[in-house]
Amino acid sequence: MPKFAAAARSALADTGLRRNLRGGIAAAREREAAAAAELGGWDDLREAGRAIRDAALLDLDAHLEELERAVTEAGGTVHWAADAAEACEIVTGLVRAAGADEVVKASSATTREIGLTAALARAGVTARETALADLAVQLGDDEPSHLLSPALHRDRAEIRELFRRTMPAAGPDLTDDPAGLAAAVRVHLRERFLRARVAVTGANFLVAETGTLVVLESEGNARMCLTLPGTLISVAGIDKVVPTWADMEVFLQLLPRSSSGDRMTPYVATSTGVTAGDGPRAFHLVLLDNGRTRALADEVGRTALRCIRCSACMNVCPVYERAGGRAYGPVYPGPIGAILTPQLRGVDSAADASLPYASTLCGACADVCPVKIDIPDVLVHLRGTVVESRRRRPVPPPELMLMRGLAWTMGDPRRYETALRRGTRWARLLSRGGRIRRLPGLLGKWTEARDLPAPPSESFRAWWTRRRP
């Protein structure tokens, strides 16, 4: 995976992509703002959402044990996975035990995070994405670019071409009318739904008190995953827990209005363990850590775990609007991805370490976040973490060398004045019309995207010394 700035470059050069992004998220932004404004006391609801998520996280071990007990009592089985590999192994084992070589999957960023589809493929199991946009991403062998609408980087004509190529039943008459494309997906997947023996889903919420799995969706694919196959496997991060059923009254208002801008998402399905004569005969819940406890250990960073994956932050972000979701890496796009991914995966790789810098710190994301995550605050905190982590490397990064040089220069008045004088002279030689368009060497990165004003011929210090009697 390349660094954010490098990955964003190709997206920025693609005008078609930028048009798709701009149009799509502007409409989403308006819908969400209207849905929040319509409900009086939106901020009271956000405040409650924030507090409930904090209460869930600060007593997480007790809530997880309570959840496990409730799910087990309701006839389900709970599995614990420390990392992605273990989660994939558990799911693969369960699918094999059910004797299936194909599973239907409903949208889940968590299963994408652990690379479940590839792991199942290695075991000879085909995982079929069932939500329209997920299917488009899967058929196009592509990366998702938005939490709610993963194929946002494709326009209707591109999706039509893709479906015509990959869906034998769609036929050459398929137009780019979105309703027609949706109908083609319905036909394409219907048989698979009816024959599926195993479904894999994520979870929007897990209610500790009652052991209830809560899934919000709009297409009806998750409802079918939750009811038709004999075995249901849900993979969920340990952060998805909310303490009580009554708490859902807050999130069932915050999430729909912040995510699609609906008053209520078309379908909310809740399922507690196994119900005789209705739905799956076996329910497995896989609880996943995979870096979440690392984030939890950071007092500032842990607020990112409040996230309910609504996608409102990406819809208001000026950086996301231009760079698109794929520059943020394969799983969590947008501002929330910029603070979640480096915490889940650590900042050892250059790509993960570049994410906290993928922001102008304008603060729009914090203003819309339904659980009041102060994303700019966490970004700044993580930039500090990145710098600290590189301090003791054998070869110091250029930024650190520059800062050390500056510290040495500014530590002594004579050295500082000499540097100022020489620097001013060089800078004025580089300037044209009062502006410097390109700095030499590594400093050139700074002038890649902006001009530097030329310094005045005389520094403040020199002028001050001269005017004193």
Add this chain to the structure above:
Amino acid sequence: MTASGEGPGGGSRAEVLRRVREALGGARGTRPPVPRRYARRLTDDEAVNRADVLALFTERVADNRASVRHVSADELGTAVAAALWGREAKQIVVPADLPFGWLAELDGVRALADTPAVDVDTLAAVDGVVTGCAAAIAQTGTVVLDGGRAQGRRALTAVPAYHLCVVHADQIVGTVPEAVERLDPARPLTWISGPSATHGIEMVRVEGVHGPLHLEVLVVED
């Protein structure tokens, strides 16, 4: 059943819980107070009396792009039949305990009771399904099914292309908190707000993907 053969809970249960406890350190076990100042009931701007609540429900169901009609109790049989004729339905599926009167006026429409359970191929082949509901929410235009009386199992309303849902006026509450309070999470719940829809293409809302393409709501006023 154990997950990966290391005793109850299996796998990394102990390890994950240990990491959680270590990560939380001194903060562990604190439960910050939850300020619940948000509205639990409809405001006077939204509804002053019962008639306003029903009117709000009707408006919001229509906003969700479902059809909605008000009928009196003795018109219900005729209204159900009329709705099915309007869809040119020939064969429908119904929960085994659907009140007989709801289907009394059906003529030329075959209703299959879900007893014994009909198979998925039949579910996919029928023209629609008729159910009642457990509760409905005015503010969001939502009907909630909980598998109770006249609702049947979840698959009945997940597969067919058309869902006709009968709501009794006294089942309609104002807000989401009122509905959450009234519903039992131990039962499988399905909250339905309009037909199947997607934002998957250019983030434009389009009706009709996997779930019912048409939702019709009959509000019975007594």
